Amino acid sequence: QVQLVESGGGLVQAGGSLRLSCAASGRTFSRNVMGWFRQAPEKEREFVARINWSGTTVYADSMKGRFTISRDNAKNTVYLQMNSLKPEDTAVYYCASSSKYGASDDGALYDYWGQGTQVTVSS
Numbered sequence: 001q002v003q004l005v006e007s008g009g010g011l012v013q014a015g016g017s018l019r020l021s022c023a024a025s026g027r028t029f030s031r032n033v034m035g036w037f038r039q040a041p042e043k044e045r046e047f048v049a050r051i052n053w054s055g056t057t058v059y060a061d062s063m064k065g066r067f068t069i070s071r072d073n074a075k076n077t078v079y080l081q082m083n084s085l086k087p088e089d090t091a092v093y094y095c096a097s098s099s100k101y102g103a104s105d106d107g108a109l110y111d112y113w114g115q116g117t118q119v120t121v122s123s
Contacts, residue, residue, distance in 0.1 A: 002026035002112040004095045009117030020080040022095030030073040033103040038091035047105035085121045092116040
């Protein structure tokens with residue numbers, strides 16, 4: 001069983017930055033793929049980024065160069081640094097964990113999800 005708790009969301013002006021954190025419980029954190037997804041009102045859930053156990057990252061095209069995912073296995077925490085935020089980045093951001101080595105942008109491959117944290121970017 002893995003529990004995920006996100007934090008760091010809030011209200012920021014366009015062009016600003018936020019860093020989201022996701023604290024995980026469970027002994028297998030360091031071996032899991034960790035991902036961030038987001039869901040805006042009335043839209044489908046969208047992949048943001050993921051990082052595997054060795055630190056290899058994958059990003060959605062629209063986030064490349066603006067968002068950075070990282071992890072600290074000693075702290076059982078994964079981060080999402082978001083820079084140059086745009087109003088269209090407004091969404092609830094979810095952290096997810098997968099035991100499947102190849103998990104990437106398919107949310108169905110993730111086993112555990114956090115409760116989400118709201119990010120609102122004003123214009």
